[in-house]
Amino acid sequence: MYYEKNSICHNCMDVCIFLFKGVKKKSLTKSDSRIILTDTTLVNNILLELADSVDVGVLKIYSDQYKVSGKIKIKPPCYFLKRDGKVLSFSYPDIAVDKTIIMQGKNGVQGILFKKDSIIYEDYFPKNSPYNIKEGADEIVYQDFAYRFYKNKYQ
Numbered sequence: 001m002y003y004e005k006n007s008i009c010h011n012c013m014d015v016c017i018f019l020f021k022g023v024k025k026k027s028l029t030k031s032d033s034r035i036i037l038t039d040t041t042l043v044n045n046i047l048l049e050l051a052d053s054v055d056v057g058v059l060k061i062y063s064d065q066y067k068v069s070g071k072i073k074i075k076p077p078c079y080f081l082k083r084d085g086k087v088l089s090f091s092y093p094d095i096a097v098d099k100t101i102i103m104q105g106k107n108g109v110q111g112i113l114f115k116k117d118s119i120i121y122e123d124y125f126p127k128n129s130p131y132n133i134k135e136g137a138d139e140i141v142y143q144d145f146a147y148r149f150y151k152n153k154y155q
Helices: 012-021 139-154
Strands: 027-030 033-043 046-052 057-061 067-069 090-092 097-105 108-115 118-126
Touching: 033 097, 057 097, 090 139, 097 139, 108 139, 118 139
Parallel strands: 067 118
Antiparallel strands: 027 033, 033 046, 046 057, 090 097, 097 108, 108 118
């Protein structure tokens, strides 16, 4: 969430998001390659940090409870899609998807699915006209990532 100066946070999650938003554009070093933190969010109380590296996005997941599979394919600059300052996420219990969020890069969008004990980087959609990261996308885009994964994996 984005807060104006002197705004008051009303719950713990808002405080955490506010604190992590304060480190936006922080330079980090990882294996001698420079990465720049561009966005953060909490999903299922797990901190996710999205960063730009030289040629691809980097997602740091602060949890040992999830197995991560897939590969990030979006190119910098990378951000989570949001609406009203909050990262959008949708659940699809009928196919056991706990959360679906979307990252956007210069070359398109890519879904991230949370399923039980797994985080899956779904394929990406190349887009000539990317979504506005502050307005997000319609739920149909999130649903497409979730159901396309289900169809490719189980049918």
